[in-house]
Amino acid sequence: MTMLQTEEQHSTIRSDSSERKLDPSLIELPKNGHGKSVYAVLAVMIVVSVFVLAMAFVWRDHLMTRTVLVRGEQILTEKQVIELANIPPHIGLYDIDLTEIEQNIRRNAFVENVVVKRDAPSALRIIVEERKPIALLTTASGNMFFVDDKGMILPHIATTAAFDLPVITGADSTSAVIVGRLATDGDILAALDALSAARAVGRDVFHLISEIRVRHGYHDLVLYSSDAGVPIIFGKGNAVKKMAELDVFWKQVVVQEGPQNIRYIDLRFDDQIVVSSVPQKLS
Numbered sequence: 001m002t003m004l005q006t007e008e009q010h011s012t013i014r015s016d017s018s019e020r021k022l023d024p025s026l027i028e029l030p031k032n033g034h035g036k037s038v039y040a041v042l043a044v045m046i047v048v049s050v051f052v053l054a055m056a057f058v059w060r061d062h063l064m065t066r067t068v069l070v071r072g073e074q075i076l077t078e079k080q081v082i083e084l085a086n087i088p089p090h091i092g093l094y095d096i097d098l099t100e101i102e103q104n105i106r107r108n109a110f111v112e113n114v115v116v117k118r119d120a121p122s123a124l125r126i127i128v129e130e131r132k133p134i135a136l137l138t139t140a141s142g143n144m145f146f147v148d149d150k151g152m153i154l155p156h157i158a159t160t161a162a163f164d165l166p167v168i169t170g171a172d173s174t175s176a177v178i179v180g181r182l183a184t185d186g187d188i189l190a191a192l193d194a195l196s197a198a199r200a201v202g203r204d205v206f207h208l209i210s211e212i213r214v215r216h217g218y219h220d221l222v223l224y225s226s227d228a229g230v231p232i233i234f235g236k237g238n239a240v241k242k243m244a245e246l247d248v249f250w251k252q253v254v255v256q257e258g259p260q261n262i263r264y265i266d267l268r269f270d271d272q273i274v275v276s277s278v279p280q281k282l283s
Contacts, residue, residue, distance in 0.1 A: 063093040066122040075110050075130050075161045084108055085116075085126060093118055101126075109154050109180040134195050135212070137168045137188065139177060149196045151183040164207060166195060170214035187214040190236050191221055197239035205247040220268070225250075228259035235268035242267045249273050 068087065070078040084105045087096065098116045105114045105128065113129040133146035133154060146154035147168070168191045171177070175185035183189060191212045198206040210226040212234075223232040234242060246267060253275075254262060266274035 063121050065091055065093045065096065065124055067124070069119065069123055069125045070128065071125070072128040073130065075157075075159045076108065076128070077160075080108075081105060081126060081128060084111075087124070093120065093122060093124065096124065109152065133163060133165060134192065134199070135168050136163075136165050137171060137177070137183075139171050139175075143177070145177060145179065147183060147188070147192065149192060149199075151189055151192055153177055153179050153181055153183055155179050166209045167211045168192075168214070169211060170216070172214075172216065187216065187221075190214075194221060194223070194234060194239045194243070197243045200240060201243045201247055205243055205250070208246075208250060225259060228262075230254070230259050230262050231264040233264060233266040233268055245273060 065087065068082050068085070070081045073081055076084075084107065085101050086104050087101065096118075098118070101116045101124075102114050105111055105116075105126070110130050111128055112131045115127045117125045117127070119125045131148045131150075131152055131154060134149045135147050136156070137145045137147045137153070139145075144156040146156055146165075148154065168188060171188050172185055175183075175188070177183065177185075177188075183192070191214060194212060195206070195209070198209060208225055208227070209223050210229070211224040213222045213224070215222060220236055221234040223234050224230065225232065232246065246265070249265070254265075257277075261278050263276040263278050266276075268274075
């Protein structure tokens, strides 16, 4: 009897112990204060960020434009570009409308592209890309213009840039030749096509040409060499092929015989070059 009670008592104790282990109310969880610390750090970081941002705006608002840097100009001068920009005096660096400055500079026909940037703390940087003349165009009325390879009519201005350009003559004076606009006359465009072809073939043949004369009655072009002024009847069309043939022929034949002995060269025929020589004087 005593042993049975003892076993029952042990069983009761084990049962009670098991129930206490499963009772959540008897489990004491550790307290964690890390959450409040994280929130406090985030709050401090936000306050600091707002303060730094506010100070940055205050600093930026006090930056004044003191220097204007111009890059890329060759035909126009630095002074001309700055005058075109028309930047208001005593203006903050971040108060300048960059788009408006770019539009002001693009009004000049020589400016093909321009980018204006701020260069803190006090400089404005202007980078220009200019149109490069490929010829000097003269009209029957005596007006003179520069013109680029795309046909853009440019003003004939005094510039320190050195140009060794051929002259296009004989252009129809009734054609619309307006500064800042593309040429529309077919003869002018044909002359520009011939010059672009010469430049593509090589510097030698490009600089060989001193003049391109438009012949309206014949609807063709006549080139004149820079050496001895030899007429070169060019016609129209197949410009690259003709310029390549002229380059080879001039170097291999004309240079050997002397350009002063050539009356004219005719490139209008396929796969042949017609040459008229100066008659030799009989001794």
